[in-house]
Amino acid sequence: MTGTRERRLALLGATGSIGTQALEVLTRFPEVARLHGIAVGGTRPALVAQQVLAHRPERVVVSDPSRADAVEAAVRSACTAEGLAPARFDAGADAVVDLAGSLADGDVVLNAITGSVGLLPTLAALASGARLALANKESLVVGGHLVTEAAAPGQILPVDSEHTAIAQALAGVRHDQIDHLVVTASGGPFRGRRRDQLAEVTPEQALAHPTWSMGRVITTNSATLVNKALEVIEASFQFALPEERVQVVVHPQSIVHSMVTLVDGATIAQASPPDMRHAIGWALAHPEKLAGLATALDFRAAQSWTFEPVDEETFDAIDLARAAHREGGGAMAVFNAANEEAVDGFFAGDLSFLGITALIRAVLEHPRRPRALPADGVEPLLAVEAWARRTARQLIPSLEG
Numbered sequence: 001m002t003g004t005r006e007r008r009l010a011l012l013g014a015t016g017s018i019g020t021q022a023l024e025v026l027t028r029f030p031e032v033a034r035l036h037g038i039a040v041g042g043t044r045p046a047l048v049a050q051q052v053l054a055h056r057p058e059r060v061v062v063s064d065p066s067r068a069d070a071v072e073a074a075v076r077s078a079c080t081a082e083g084l085a086p087a088r089f090d091a092g093a094d095a096v097v098d099l100a101g102s103l104a105d106g107d108v109v110l111n112a113i114t115g116s117v118g119l120l121p122t123l124a125a126l127a128s129g130a131r132l133a134l135a136n137k138e139s140l141v142v143g144g145h146l147v148t149e150a151a152a153p154g155q156i157l158p159v160d161s162e163h164t165a166i167a168q169a170l171a172g173v174r175h176d177q178i179d180h181l182v183v184t185a186s187g188g189p190f191r192g193r194r195r196d197q198l199a200e201v202t203p204e205q206a207l208a209h210p211t212w213s214m215g216r217v218i219t220t221n222s223a224t225l226v227n228k229a230l231e232v233i234e235a236s237f238q239f240a241l242p243e244e245r246v247q248v249v250v251h252p253q254s255i256v257h258s259m260v261t262l263v264d265g266a267t268i269a270q271a272s273p274p275d276m277r278h279a280i281g282w283a284l285a286h287p288e289k290l291a292g293l294a295t296a297l298d299f300r301a302a303q304s305w306t307f308e309p310v311d312e313e314t315f316d317a318i319d320l321a322r323a324a325h326r327e328g329g330g331a332m333a334v335f336n337a338a339n340e341e342a343v344d345g346f347f348a349g350d351l352s353f354l355g356i357t358a359l360i361r362a363v364l365e366h367p368r369r370p371r372a373l374p375a376d377g378v379e380p381l382l383a384v385e386a387w388a389r390r391t392a393r394q395l396i397p398s399l400e401g
């Protein structure tokens with residue numbers, strides 16, 4: 001990479017699906033950045049120790065204080081065995097925010113945390129001036145106005161395959177030349193089923209995604225199409241277009257990662273085999289291209305790509321999210337928080353698969369739902385979120401009754 005000094009990377013969510021793949025990219029392309037620090041939840045101490053030995057970050061942060069000792073012990077003993085000085089160690093949510101905000105212009109923060117807990121680290125990274133490679137779509141969905149206002153033009157590079165595809169398709173296109181975006185969806189493991197065929201779905205079935213291997217929440221969200229609902233809103237904020245100019249199409253092969261239709265009637269698509277390392281490497285290295293980053297499509301072999309509309313009667317998440325987005329006032333924060341609670345309830349066996357979007361709808365339609373206006377800032381937004389989580393947990397038993 002160009003530049004006068006070595007670029008630093010803070011990797012938030014290092015032990016997850018995106019985090020581990022980001023470290024694979026860094027191992028193959030060490031010129032991209034030097035790993036400055038990692039933040040993790042703390043459930044996988046042995047993996048953190050391995051990562052520290054392989055990449056030697058200066059800082060390790062564990063967000064969950066109750067898991068910090070176990071992680072620190074694993075890291076220390078691994079470093080001692082190798083004769084290495086241990087990294088600086090911190091614990092707690094504030095320490096994650098501190099790491100996210102500790103770099104500067106010319107550096108990069110990859111936010112690969114799951115859930116709206118990624119919002120404050122996102123805002124801290126933006127305030128620091130570093131590039132934000134954003135996998136944590138929830139922070140943009142929940143705090144869309146705050147996040148886009150805090151971001152300098154081009155400061156956020158999406159690490160969501162659909163959005164990296166759109167960003168690539170938009171190279172050389174002016175904003176006023178865009179007619180609409182077309183976000184592709186695999187359709188998830190239950191594509192083609194009707195509502196009555198979804199009543200008995202188990203968590204194990206929901207976790208069997210046909211084309212992508214990802215963390216638990218996003219995999220469940222892909223089965224309910226909540227993930228696509230979040231992505232419509234993410235695209236709307238990332239590319240400054242109203243939600244009605246973000247279409248969704250089901251494309252089961254997951255090869256065309258998304259498209260842009262221009263005012264002159266041309267549609268530009270980005271295509272590559274499904275591999276998140278492509279999106280991660282694109283966002284870390286942009287505007288450079290990493291040679292051999294991912295396997296390219298081979299058009300010498302016959303293949304067919306298919307496209308079909310979403311069955312919105314069976315999968316109502318996208319419609320719910322569009323309505324929440326049009327309403328604004330923290331409704332998207334409510335949507336997302338209710339979903340996060342619903343996914344937990346589904347895995348705990350307290351909520352059925354169809355109960356997930358039923359719960360989101362019930363919390364959104366609650367007569368006493370508070371509002372938070374964008375101008376109010378982050379605290380009122382977090383208060384609305386906390387209300388939505390409490391209300392969702394209270395409503396779960398009534399939905400199953």
Ligand code: NAD
Pocket residue numbers: 012013014015016017018019039040041042043063093096111112113114115117135136137138159160161212213214215216217218276
């Ligand atoms: P994951 O559950 O596999 O990993 C989450 C990581 O975050 C883990 O390392 C965990 O320890 C860490 N973590 C949890 N809470 C934390 C906290 N408070 N502070 C710091 N670290 C914390 O999730 P994932 O599948 O890698 O997804 C991460 C994000 O990327 C999500 O927002 C997801 O929607 C998005 N995304 C993922 C994929 C994918 O292929 N996995 C694709 C597109 C977008």
Ligand code: MG
Pocket residue numbers: 160161162231
């Ligand atoms: Mg995606």
